[in-house]
Amino acid sequence: MGVSTLFENEDYLIVNKPFDMYINSEDENEKNSVTYNIAKHDSHHSSSTHPLHFVHRLDYATSGVLCIAKNKTSSAAAGKLFEKRDTKKYYLAVVRQHVQYEICDIDFPVAADPLTAGSSHKMVAMTSPPGSPETSLLQPRLAQTRLLLLETGYYGKDPVSVVLLKPVTGRRHQLRVHCSAIGHTILGDYTYSNKEDSAPHRMSKIENLEHNHGARNV
Template structure:
């Protein structure tokens, strides 16, 4: 699969990662990695001639926007953006079942599954009915219902997910905790969801805003396009990938819409949906908070 470069500057590279691809690998013979397609296979190692620094990570099965720093200094600046929560990430997902609310805040802590604690393979959300987990950490996801329909004969919903925190497998675990496991998620369906050709989770939009470190303004990446060069210090920066599911014939041939709750197919509609999920509250919607701290 092609790893498409979306933006590039002297400090950063932003790509659209395909689904079912590793970010990197210590196996020099592994070619199914982002680093193999855009740089040298060992570029994720500090010993590389031109090392890359992944300031965010996407699971093997997750596709979408991936931001990479080209040097330690740039990685440190991006790290402070994430630390100060000056970045926003928006994911499109198809989940099992019809979601019966419009907007939700999911504040279940996330920790390691005790049965896989040695490998850190599975994570667990701490819910009122869950069992113990290892090293739970606070986690927060916002969910906005976009559309309900059917995948074949199975009820599914299209949702917009916005992680406020960045825990391992957070979106997958939180959806599973609501009993709306992401379509095609082998791990959190108990190895049962094997019919779909992929897991339907895609990092659709990435946003960051200007910040200051030691009185120095941090410049944003410059778009690779024929348009005039962007201002060196724009107030904010965002990038969005094309919609990945309904343009996939394997999914589209199985999909039947039931109800569109919030339009999202065009870029303008998707940006409007992002504005809705960014608000602290929305009047006139079915809202619920999921938390063990109530």
């Protein structure tokens, strides 16, 4: 499955990243990456003769719009937009069970799971009260996600919901962790379902980007 170009000019390259694909890799022989499909293998290195700057990232399992800067100036400009939250990210996801509310804010802090520090670097939502020993030990970072229910239905015989997710903050695996924490694991998310959710063959989450100041919605 290849990487399709949605927009390109002298400063930016906007592509559609397929699911189950890395953004880049230090392994020169890794062909399943966005970098391999659109540029030279070392393009994500600062020492490259034609460096690319990934303004934001998507999980391996997530498909969606990826913004790539072609130079440091455009990278810095885009980075400021993300920092000021002038550029918003939206994710369409299918989650397990029927969500019982139309809209909600999920405000659980997120921290690295110490049990996977040497392997997959899984994250965990801090649902304990602030100041608890667990929270203090893991040094979590504040994280907020807004969830909007679009519709409910079934995947086979299993109840599912289609939701629009907006990450107000941008922590590692934030949406997957937050959905799991409220009892609505993303369909196909093997990692955050305690390795129980192996169907369908992909995790049902895609990203869309939007800029507040008139840039086209891709």
